Amino acid sequence: MNSMKTTRQIGILLSGRGSNFEALADSIDAGRIPNARIALVISNREGAPGVEKAQKRGIPTKVMPSKGLEREAFDRQVAAALHDAHVELVCLAGYMRLLSPFFVSSFPGRILNIHPSLLPSFPGLEAQHQALTYGAKFSGCTVHFVDENLDAGPIILQSCVPIRDDDTAESLSHRILEEEHRIYTEAVCIVLEGRYRTEGRRVLINK
């Protein structure tokens, strides 16, 4: 990705609360992610609180219900909307839907996801609950490039969060979420600035 000083267009896909979207929007507003704007927020679920948060900030939104639609047919609609908005980097922010190979190849190396565990441990739903009940002593969060498998692409950044004896899924989720917001901003900067190279699955970051 080039690093010319043009404004970089980010697209957000979400399904729910939207705190990671808000963290990215706050980082852009505060200049922590320079030369970028969120061009479009798409939710695949009606009533997702993240959509209202985007509307309040004056960010264009689209609600595109995915229920009952075949995966690739739906993804073609989403990709078209993102292309129409000139999106170059897609950030999944609590987007609870697997992407089709078609969608992944539409934005090669330009789709990021945040997941609330230290991948490859605890992919899928309720990752914080999984870590707690497994008895792990540490969990955390991961920002990774997205491929067509669940929570599986090359890892860009991780942050480790110790699990306390008195943790509940809620208290652990809360501490992990603070780290999610921090490393998602950092990862978006790294990718937009092209400050990395890949060796196989390894994403090596230029300091």
Ligand code: GAR
């Ligand atoms: C976040 O914890 C995110 O890491 C997780 O969903 C939550 C969304 O919260 N994503 C996944 O589990 C993806 N596999 P948010 O809507 O407040 O950003």
